[in-house]
Amino acid sequence: MTSIDAAADLAARAMAGERRALASVLTELERQSTLVPQLIRALMPNLGRATTVGFTGPPGAGKSTLVNAIIAMARLQGKRVGVIAVDPSSPLSGGAILGDRVRMTAALDDDGVFVRSLASRGALGGLTPAAVRMIDAFDAAGFDLVLIETVGTGQSEIDIAGIADVRVVLAAPGLGDDMQAMKAGLLEIADIVVVNKADRPGAHATALQIQGALSLRAERSRVPVLETSAVSGSGVAELLAGLDRIGAIRRAEGIQARRRRRALYLIECAARDLVTERLASLAGERRGDLADRILKGETTAGAAAAKLLSGRHDP
Amino acid sequence: MTSIDAAADLAARAMAGERRALASVLTELERQSTLVPQLIRALMPNLGRATTVGFTGPPGAGKSTLVNAIIAMARLQGKRVGVIAVDPSSPLSGGAILGDRVRMTAALDDDGVFVRSLASRGALGGLTPAAVRMIDAFDAAGFDLVLIETVGTGQSEIDIAGIADVRVVLAAPGLGDDMQAMKAGLLEIADIVVVNKADRPGAHATALQIQGALSLRAERSRVPVLETSAVSGSGVAELLAGLDRIGAIRRAEGIQARRRRRALYLIECAARDLVTERLASLAGERRGDLADRILKGETTAGAAAAKLLSGRHDP
Numbered sequence: 126m127t128s129i130d131a132a133a134d135l136a137a138r139a140m141a142g143e144r145r146a147l148a149s150v151l152t153e154l155e156r157q158s159t160l161v162p163q164l165i166r167a168l169m170p171n172l173g174r175a176t177t178v179g180f181t182g183p184p185g186a187g188k189s190t191l192v193n194a195i196i197a198m199a200r201l202q203g204k205r206v207g208v209i210a211v212d213p214s215s216p217l218s219g220g221a222i223l224g225d226r227v228r229m230t231a232a233l234d235d236d237g238v239f240v241r242s243l244a245s246r247g248a249l250g251g252l253t254p255a256a257v258r259m260i261d262a263f264d265a266a267g268f269d270l271v272l273i274e275t276v277g278t279g280q281s282e283i284d285i286a287g288i289a290d291v292r293v294v295l296a297a298p299g300l301g302d303d304m305q306a307m308k309a310g311l312l313e314i315a316d317i318v319v320v321n322k323a324d325r326p327g328a329h330a331t332a333l334q335i336q337g338a339l340s341l342r343a344e345r346s347r348v349p350v351l352e353t354s355a356v357s358g359s360g361v362a363e364l365l366a367g368l369d370r371i372g373a374i375r376r377a378e379g380i381q382a383r384r385r386r387r388a389l390y391l392i393e394c395a396a397r398d399l400v401t402e403r404l405a406s407l408a409g410e411r412r413g414d415l416a417d418r419i420l421k422g423e424t425t426a427g428a429a430a431a432k433l434l435s436g437r438h439d440p
Numbered sequence: 441m442t443s444i445d446a447a448a449d450l451a452a453r454a455m456a457g458e459r460r461a462l463a464s465v466l467t468e469l470e471r472q473s474t475l476v477p478q479l480i481r482a483l484m485p486n487l488g489r490a491t492t493v494g495f496t497g498p499p500g501a502g503k504s505t506l507v508n509a510i511i512a513m514a515r516l517q518g519k520r521v522g523v524i525a526v527d528p529s530s531p532l533s534g535g536a537i538l539g540d541r542v543r544m545t546a547a548l549d550d551d552g553v554f555v556r557s558l559a560s561r562g563a564l565g566g567l568t569p570a571a572v573r574m575i576d577a578f579d580a581a582g583f584d585l586v587l588i589e590t591v592g593t594g595q596s597e598i599d600i601a602g603i604a605d606v607r608v609v610l611a612a613p614g615l616g617d618d619m620q621a622m623k624a625g626l627l628e629i630a631d632i633v634v635v636n637k638a639d640r641p642g643a644h645a646t647a648l649q650i651q652g653a654l655s656l657r658a659e660r661s662r663v664p665v666l667e668t669s670a671v672s673g674s675g676v677a678e679l680l681a682g683l684d685r686i687g688a689i690r691r692a693e694g695i696q697a698r699r700r701r702r703a704l705y706l707i708e709c710a711a712r713d714l715v716t717e718r719l720a721s722l723a724g725e726r727r728g729d730l731a732d733r734i735l736k737g738e739t740t741a742g743a744a745a746a747k748l749l750s751g752r753h754d755p
Binding site: 161163165166169183184185186191196231249250254277278279281282283285296297313314325384385388389391392394395396397398399400404412413415416417419420421422423425426427429430431433434435 | 478480498593595596597598602626703730732734738745
């Protein structure tokens, strides 16, 4: 069997619901193997059904437990759920974050849930380009929801803003004096705001504060603010209804537009990586000279960057 | 008076301690005015004394109140403190975050504190290049500490990692199930970790968890984990001592190396902005074609990015 046949066969079996084949497809995509072009081509006719939902929010807001609660509720509604979880792969954590998830999924013994954890890109938690391609695999394999759970720091927030169909921003109760920061940053990218841990004191007050902040801006005033408790399950059905409603609007844009947006984001990421590499590859002395001229005001960072990008600073 | 004389005069007065002149210098730097090169040159001989401390951490961790407590304690020790506060300038917030700070500073009627708030760059809170130049103004004007307070989301975390001499990462008590995320992300960039709101239940347990996580990695095991209460002031003196200690190590690297690092970071930021602009400036059709070829696996995002950077996709 040629590699084209092999890829087509693997994709066909994944699309027919074979879990092991899906696992293999995801692995090939993750490894950026030579099969990637053939796999993507084979998956393409089946794309367009899934809604991709990104979850972000500060550590402590309860992203993992909320995602678990959504999985359970979505299964009750007969929806199939794929999860791409950015797994802190750092030796610091050893990946234990997914322990509960894996146990839960195993207990379900359920073909309607598939969890794949991925190493993050860089200390500040970025999604790999491979993670973005995996959305297609889940979509083509008939999953209704693809949940992307980030670590909620730095790059991961930026990635979610660029990639997901629906962006869910979690807040923890009792934001207090940092409400303004929350408003100015994360609320700008939210399609739905969730105050999780609604069982805790201060949750409702936090939701009201966020609602108040959103109401000040016409284009943000319709962003729903939901209170959920992943523990009791309260509010989770409403959240799923919100995901369905916004997901339907996004799907109406067509799969082409949504995938193009993700592809352009991938180019942007790759370009940024190239910039960083080029700067790192300059000889130390040259790099120092460039920095000095900026510091002295002899050139601007923008002009230096343009030269760098045009390759005129390469040896 | 020529503009060179004007810039030199303004810088000299700022360095002599004239608040109004410092305010003007900061404003010129913020506006990227034509005086910038002359100002920077005039400030240069006086650089090297200040330690730049960046604060990041999730909304709700209490960054503003901690920074206020540090200002008060540093003043008791006779230190002069400049603050660059990323002010959520969005209409959503109206910048009220700084209300307490401004009132406090006014109440002090104190020449040893100077607070400048700045609009953030983008929804996810990035520092402007102007903010980075302002560090020099505070340094040359004799401030011992330059505190950079971010909104703690997305780009601002990445900026702090790239710019500050000492990076302070705040955590809130009771991180619970998101401890692993915290570990893998923010802890990687921290020079000092602070569990603020130490008066709240769970603070000590959170500190112990973080210490445990750090102890697993040799190169991170010496990162101090402090418990502070901005309300009672407990732990703030220890935090200042930590800033002094790490600041002294950084200052020993020399001002040249530290400023070069910041300048290179500015180039990187400018290059990334250029990449984003170039992608946006492609004709819609061309942009769509590029995206489609990536999605079909005919080219990679990296190859597309390289073409984009070389200008070969410009008309």
